[in-house]
Amino acid sequence: xxxxxxxxxxxxxxxxxxxxxxxxxxxxxxxxxxxxxxxxxxxxxxxxxxxxxxxxxxxxxxxxxxxxxxxxxxxxxxxxxxxxxxxxxxxxxxxxxxxxxxxxxxxxxxxxxxxxxxxxxxxxxxxxxxxxxxxxxxxxxxxxxxxxxxxxxxxxxxxxxxxxxxxxxxxxxxxxxxxxxxxxxxxxxxx
Numbered sequence: 001x002x003x004x005x006x007x008x009x010x011x012x013x014x015x016x017x018x019x020x021x022x023x024x025x026x027x028x029x030x031x032x033x034x035x036x037x038x039x040x041x042x043x044x045x046x047x048x049x050x051x052x053x054x055x056x057x058x059x060x061x062x063x064x065x066x067x068x069x070x071x072x073x074x075x076x077x078x079x080x081x082x083x084x085x086x087x088x089x090x091x092x093x094x095x096x097x098x099x100x101x102x103x104x105x106x107x108x109x110x111x112x113x114x115x116x117x118x119x120x121x122x123x124x125x126x127x128x129x130x131x132x133x134x135x136x137x138x139x140x141x142x143x144x145x146x147x148x149x150x151x152x153x154x155x156x157x158x159x160x161x162x163x164x165x166x167x168x169x170x171x172x173x174x175x176x177x178x179x180x181x182x183x184x185x186x187x188x189x190x191x
Contacts, residue, residue, distance in 0.1 A: 039086075039088050039089060040088075041088060041190060041191060042117070042191060043117040043118075043190060043191065044190040044191075045188065045190065047084045047188050047190055048084055048085075048086035048088075048089070048091075048093075048190040048191070051084040051086065051091070051093035051095075051100065051103070052086070052089065052091070054093070054100040055070070055091075055093065055100060055103045058072070058100045059103065061103075063089075064091070064103065064104065064105045065105065065159070066105050066157050066158055066159025066160075067105060067157045067159075067170050068104070068105055068170070069102060069103065069104035069105065069169075069170050069172065069173035070102060070103045070104070071101065071102045071173070071176055072099070072100070072101045072102065075096060075101055075180070076096050076097060076099055078096075078097065079095075079096040079097025079098070079099070080096070080097065080185070080186065081094065081095065081096050081180050081181050081182070081185045081186075082094070082095050082185065082186040082187070082188070083095075083152070083177070083181070083185065083186070083187045083188070084187075084188055084190070085106070085108075085115075085167060085187065085188070085189040085190065085191075086190055086191060087108050087115060087117075087161075087189065087190065087191025088190075088191045090105060090106050090107065090108065090159060090160065090161070091103060091104065091105060091106060092104045092106045092152075092167060092169060092173075092177075094177055094180060094181075096180070101180070102173060102176060102177070104169055104170055104173040105157055105159055105170065106157065106167050106168060106169055107155070107156065107157050107158055107159070107160065107161060107162045107163050107167075107168040108161045108163060108165075108166075108167055108168075108191075109161055109163055109164065109165045109166075110161045110162050110163060110164075111161070113163070113164045113165045114165055115150060115161075115163070115165050115166070115167060115189065115191075116146065116150065116165075116189060117189050117190060117191060118188070118189060119186070119187070119188050120145040120146060120186075120187040120188070120189065121145065121183075121184050121185065121186055121187060122143050122144070122145060122181050122182070122183055122184060122185045122187065123144050123145060123146070123147075123183065124142075124143070124144040124151075124183070125142070125143050125144075125178065125181070125182075125183065126139075126142045127140070127141060127142075127178065128140050128141075128142070129142035129151075129153070131149070132149070133149060133164070134164055138155075139151060139153040139154075139155070139166070140153060140154040140155075140171065140174065140175075141153055141154050141169075141171075141174040141175050141177070141178040143177070143178060143181060145187055148165070149165075149166075150165050150166055150167075151166050151167070152166070152167045152169060152174065152177065153166055153167075153168065153169070153174055154168070154169055154170070154171035154173075154174035154175065155168035155169070155171075155174075156168060157169065157170050
C-alpha cells in the first residue's frame with residue numbers, strides 16, 4: 001500500500017504541473033525608451049535645450065506668447081555676446097558670456113523657405129534696412145548672418161514660422177539685441 005500511495009502522489013504532482021494553455025512567446029528586443037521631455041531636434045549641439053533650461057532658471061518662465069520677450073535687469077560689461085536660435089520652439093536667446101540676458105518668441109521661415117541650421121556670425125548691422133528681395137520690406141534693427149540675406153530684425157511675430165527665412169523678433173527685443181551685438185558676434189541656429 002505504501003508503494004501505491006507514493007506512486008499515486010507522484011502522478012498527482014506530475015499532472016498538477018501540466019497545462020493545456022498555449023505557451024506565450026515574448027519577442028526578444030529592447031525595452032521601449034523612457035518618456036522624454038526633450039524636443040526632437042533635427043540638428044543640435046545642445047545649445048537650444050540648455051538655453052530653455054537657463055530661461056526657466058533665470059526668469060522662471062517655461063514659455064512665451066507670440067510677441068513676448070524677457071530681458072535681464074542688468075547686463076554684464078564683460079563677455080562675448082552670442083545668440084541661440086531654436087527653430088522648433090520658435091525662440092531666440094541672447095547671452096553675454098555664460099549669463100542669459102534675454103529670451104524672445106520669434107518667427108522663422110515658413111514652408112517653402114529656409115532659416116538655415118548651423119554656426120554663423122553677424123556680418124552686417126543696420127539700424128534700418130529694406131529688403132532687396134521682398135518688395136522693399138522694412139527690416140528694422142537688421143543683423144545679417146549670411147550672404148543670401150538671412151538676418152535678425154524686428155517684425156511681425158505671430159508665434160509660428162511666417163518669414164522668407166529671416167528671424168523676426170518683437171521690435172523692442174530686436175532693438176535691445178542690436179545694441180548688444182557687434183560684427184562677428186556668434187550665432188547658433190538649431191532645430
